[in-house]
Amino acid sequence: MSTEDFYENIKKSTKLNHFANLVTLAAIDGEIKPIEEKLLKRFSKKFDVSEENYEKILDNSASFPVFAINSKTQRLEYLFDLIRIIYVDSKMDEAEEFLIIKYAVGLGYSEDLARSIVNKSKKLFEGNFSFDFYKHFIESED
Template sequence: MSREDFYENIRNSTRLNHFANLVNLAAVDGVIKPEEEKLLKRFSRKFDVSKADYERILENPASFPVHAINSKTQRLEFLFDLLLIIYTDHEMDQTEEFLIKKYAVGLGFSEEQAHVIINKSKKLFENNFSFDFYHRFIESDDN
């Protein structure tokens, strides 16, 4: 199944909430930087976010809840999207790390799983790679 087909199966509200989570992480430092805005626009197209919803979410992204996701692969893909936003500036600060762990738990990972996944992710996000590589790396037991 392609990534596009994968996201077509997600309920609209879940897509909007996930997009709001991306916006919330982008704005965590008080301003959405141009590179973050470019990525947000790409995600808004990916998730079929209307212009009206985009503006509404930009006004108050924290008002959208995080929804637990049943599929572990889908949770990882949502987490991957959030990490892409965080690493637009090539680093994760303490506030971003706190929020991403909170989102990981909200998506359905246990606190222990979230801790392990975030730590593995921090090692990876210093480089560019595909979601398939990320998925295999996170699922491996040797790291």
């Protein structure tokens, strides 16, 4: 296996795990609501999740490993990656915002802080930014 293939496999696995985490969060309140299911379908396309993997994840999202979020920086970096994926199409709609806030709360942010981070992120994600710039911006006062 070449180095390029190795990193491509990691990239695919990470996308699958991110998607599985979103499914877990969408179902955290008991069942996946229609608006969440619609968004998950869209995320499955953004994450290149096959129909077979989509069904596997819906049946048992907990069987996919969750990366430990041990530090504030790691948690923010994980959220940063997901927000970047949302902005692949240069926008965040209401349904995506709803789910990413829910996801941020699942990562350990309070709902108020999650909303603040998402609102700041919406202002930023019109171009490409380094994680260090993003972290500084999010942690700075309004």
